[in-house]
Amino acid sequence: MGRLDNKIAIITGATSFGIGRETALRLAGEGASLTVTGRNEEAGNETADMVIKEGGKCLYIQHDVSNEDNWINVVDKTIDAYGSLDILVNNAGQFWVKSIADTSLEDFNEICSVNIDGTWLGMKHSLERMNNGGAIVNVSSLMGQMGLPDGSGYCASKGAVTSMTKAVALEAAEKKIRVNALHPGVIWTPMVGGGEQGDENLKNFFIQETPIRMVGLPEHMADAILFLCTAEYITGVDLNVDGGRLADGSMGSHAG
Amino acid sequence: MTSLLNKNVIVTGGGRGIGKAACHLLSKEGANVVITCRTKEEGLAVEKEILDSRGSGKYISHDVTSEESWKNLINQTIKQFGRIDSVVNNAGGYNFESISECSLENFQKLLRTSLNGCFLGLKFGTEAIRKHGEGGSIVMMSSILAKVGAPNYSALSAAHGGVKLLAKAGACELGPEKIRVNSIHPGLVDTYSDELFAEIYPDATESLELQKEIIKDIPFNRLASPEEVAETIRFLVSDESIFMTGAELTIDGGMIAK
Numbered sequence: 001m002g003r004l005d006n007k008i009a010i011i012t013g014a015t016s017f018g019i020g021r022e023t024a025l026r027l028a029g030e031g032a033s034l035t036v037t038g039r040n041e042e043a044g045n046e047t048a049d050m051v052i053k054e055g056g057k058c059l060y061i062q063h064d065v066s067n068e069d070n071w072i073n074v075v076d077k078t079i080d081a082y083g084s085l086d087i088l089v090n091n092a093g094q095f096w097v098k099s100i101a102d103t104s105l106e107d108f109n110e111i112c113s114v115n116i117d118g119t120w121l122g123m124k125h126s127l128e129r130m131n132n133g134g135a136i137v138n139v140s141s142l143m144g145q146m147g148l149p150d151g152s153g154y155c156a157s158k159g160a161v162t163s164m165t166k167a168v169a170l171e172a173a174e175k176k177i178r179v180n181a182l183h184p185g186v187i188w189t190p191m192v193g194g195g196e197q198g199d200e201n202l203k204n205f206f207i208q209e210t211p212i213r214m215v216g217l218p219e220h221m222a223d224a225i226l227f228l229c230t231a232e233y234i235t236g237v238d239l240n241v242d243g244g245r246l247a248d249g250s251m252g253s254h255a256g
Numbered sequence: 257m258t259s260l261l262n263k264n265v266i267v268t269g270g271g272r273g274i275g276k277a278a279c280h281l282l283s284k285e286g287a288n289v290v291i292t293c294r295t296k297e298e299g300l301a302v303e304k305e306i307l308d309s310r311g312s313g314k315y316i317s318h319d320v321t322s323e324e325s326w327k328n329l330i331n332q333t334i335k336q337f338g339r340i341d342s343v344v345n346n347a348g349g350y351n352f353e354s355i356s357e358c359s360l361e362n363f364q365k366l367l368r369t370s371l372n373g374c375f376l377g378l379k380f381g382t383e384a385i386r387k388h389g390e391g392g393s394i395v396m397m398s399s400i401l402a403k404v405g406a407p408n409y410s411a412l413s414a415a416h417g418g419v420k421l422l423a424k425a426g427a428c429e430l431g432p433e434k435i436r437v438n439s440i441h442p443g444l445v446d447t448y449s450d451e452l453f454a455e456i457y458p459d460a461t462e463s464l465e466l467q468k469e470i471i472k473d474i475p476f477n478r479l480a481s482p483e484e485v486a487e488t489i490r491f492l493v494s495d496e497s498i499f500m501t502g503a504e505l506t507i508d509g510g511m512i513a514k
Contacts, residue, residue, distance in 0.1 A: 166513040173475035173510050185499070211431030212501050220499035227491050233476065233484040236513025240503040244431045247424040247502025 002031025013092030028056030065118030185242025269347030271298030391434025427502030443508025475510030
């Protein structure tokens with residue numbers, strides 16, 4: 001018996017090694033039927049094949065999260081395939097660092113369109129078609145709560161995700177749908193220069209900066225996302241899973 | 257379910273309410289549970305229920321405000337189960353007095369139970385976890401009063417705010433040893449029947465009336481069940497939250513998002 005038996009979930013940004021793919025495997029392992037989305041068709045099909053090989057149900061749909069028609073298509077096809085919708089994991093996101101002087105308005109608009117519009121459109125088009133008692137998890141970031149030099153675009157976009165999560169949580173409460181934000185710390189994926197080909201020096205830097213002296217892994221986020229999908233009285237919160245990075249500010253990393 | 261197989265967990269205030277629900281859930285998930293509280297009959301009743309459902313549990317009499325009592329608890333737990341992996345600092349007092357009504361004595365009494373108790377749990381829990389050096393999880397029961405203010409809750413706000421940052425300080429200091437420290441922030445929890453509440457807190461019937469008014473304003477229009485809060489304890493004790501420390505886990509049906 002799984003914790004998500006008979007549940008239908010959409011996970012965005014699940015096309016390569018990272019939080020999305022790991023979440024797909026975790027939720028499917030608990031019995032959920034999935035739609036995984038992303039821009040890279042080959043990698044998306046690879047994720048779907050991995051889930052199916054583990055005995056799960058999974059459909060890949062090509063998807064640019066900043067495009068409204070794409071979103072309508074993803075929700076339509078999911079409901080066509082499985083009959084209803086219970087869970088949305090807004091995981092797709094863009095990350096880069098660039099000084100504010102070097103960041104063009106086009107750069108800024110682009111990261112906002114993926115991280116803010118993408119999350120907002122997902123909630124907009126899923127919420128009204130979602131079963132009562134469902135759950136939305138928006139993958140925000142530690143950087144939605146603290147500053148990162150050269151991160152004006154990323155911080156702005158993730159701060160917006162965290163804030164609108166609370167607003168939509170209040171609207172969705174009527175249907176007992178829970179809407180929460182996950183705040184990962186440094187997760188060792190290609191997005192931050194990590195993963196299998198990552199630089200060991202960079203990894204050690206991140207480890208020393210984190211009180212618990214490790215980098216996060218996609219599986220840690222998948223566990224937290226599963227928790228938020230199943231915790232029936234939790235809504236409108238931000239859950240930090242960051243090895244203590246936010247708690248320590250810049251003081252604690254010098255202790256121990 | 258086996259998410260806590262072979263973990264040895266102490267739950268303070270385990271005789272009733274959230275603590276009792278946590279003891280049952282943790283034991284169902286495979287943990288060896290030490291139930292502590294001051295009311296012996298309640299602790300023994302939880303122990304019996306756990307043993308009757310083929311779980312592993314042991315009641316140990318304990319006053320969270322006493323260092324001697326903590327030392328005794330740790331020694332007895334290690335004697336019984338061999339080691340300690342987790343301490344859930346759930347015990348706490350109540351005070352519903354206005355600032356004018358609340359005497360310094362009452363204020364300090366609440367701090368002793370709710371804040372000093374957590375400090376001692378962190379201190380002695382850490383010492384016990386260090387004995388095996390494999391890390392562990394310390395859970396602090398705070399509340400949304402550590403995040404927002406409310407009339408007639410000055411003592412609880414001070415205590416729970418202290419508990420929240422005590423957890424963060426612990427997280428930073430103990431992170432390198434893989435000892436995780438997190439706080440839980442429930443909103444209103446359906447812990448007791450109205451009759452039992454009036455019996456336990458005879459001076460707080462006004463608060464009970466107020467609670468009924470407040471429920472209408474909770475986005476989820478209901479209280480949390482003790483079992484729902486217990487599930488957050490299970491998550492923080494388990495390895496499913498292995499990268500989580502110094503974090504606040506709020507469970508309030510949307511109350512403070514508003």
